Amino acid sequence: MKVTYIQPDGSEQTVEAKPGDSVMQAAIAANVPGIVAECGGSMACATCHVYVDDAWASRTGTRSESEEDMLDCAMSEMKDSSRLSCQLRLTDEMDGLTVHIPEEQF
Numbered sequence: 059m060k061v062t063y064i065q066p067d068g069s070e071q072t073v074e075a076k077p078g079d080s081v082m083q084a085a086i087a088a089n090v091p092g093i094v095a096e097c098g099g100s101m102a103c104a105t106c107h108v109y110v111d112d113a114w115a116s117r118t119g120t121r122s123e124s125e126e127d128m129l130d131c132a133m134s135e136m137k138d139s140s141r142l143s144c145q146l147r148l149t150d151e152m153d154g155l156t157v158h159i160p161e162e163q164f
């Protein structure tokens with residue numbers, strides 16, 4: 059399956075991933091710039107912040123309360139579409155998912 063990451067300057071990178079991976083893991087494996095993931099996915103840093111593309115909002119579920127608390131600490135503005143990419147687990151229905159990378163992660 060594929061995930062596309064769009065940088066703040068509009069450039070895109072599409073990477074291969076498998077169901078069960080997190081959107082953060084897929085980005086790190088492919089060296090996608092702008093996903094720092096300092097805490098390694100334990101929901102303790104907010105440097106894996108992404109904005110889910112509007113077209114995918116209905117397929118990515120909702121963020122938990124603790125995810126939202128951590129997003130409050132994110133460097134870039136928190137929006138309705140904000141997620142911690144380490145908490146976004148890929149499923150078959152998410153093949154082709156597109157996320158936007160915020161301006162700053164720290």
Ligand code: FES
Binds near residue numbers: 095099142145
């Ligand atoms: S990697 Fe630290 S919160 Fe996602």
